[in-house]
Amino acid sequence: MFAGRIVSPNWVARMVSPRSEVPSESKRYGLGFWLRRSREVAMLEGSDAGVSFWSAHDRAGRLTCTVLSNTTAGAWPVVRHLEEHVNLG
Numbered sequence: 001m002f003a004g005r006i007v008s009p010n011w012v013a014r015m016v017s018p019r020s021e022v023p024s025e026s027k028r029y030g031l032g033f034w035l036r037r038s039r040e041v042a043m044l045e046g047s048d049a050g051v052s053f054w055s056a057h058d059r060a061g062r063l064t065c066t067v068l069s070n071t072t073a074g075a076w077p078v079v080r081h082l083e084e085h086v087n088l089g
Helices: 009-015 075-085
Strands: 020-022 027-029 034-036 041-048 051-058 063-069
Antiparallel strands (some): 027 034, 034 041, 041 051
C-alpha cells in the first residue's frame, strides 16, 4: 500500500495524516491508521471474539511487522515484545 500500488500516493498521504490526538498513549489517528507521535509508524489493530490482529509499518525504516492470532488476546503478548525490542509500536 505504501508503494502506491493499492492506494494512490496522494490517498496514502491523507490516510497517514493525523486527524486527532490521543496524548495518553502518545498516538495520533489518521484515516484508519494509528500513528506514532515520535516516528513515522502507521499501525492497524483490532480484535473480536476469537481473533486479534496488529500490524505496524515504519515508513522511514521500511519495516513491517504483523501479528495474527486465533484467540481474542493472543496477539498482544507478541505485540508487546515487538514494541519493546523492535521499537515499532
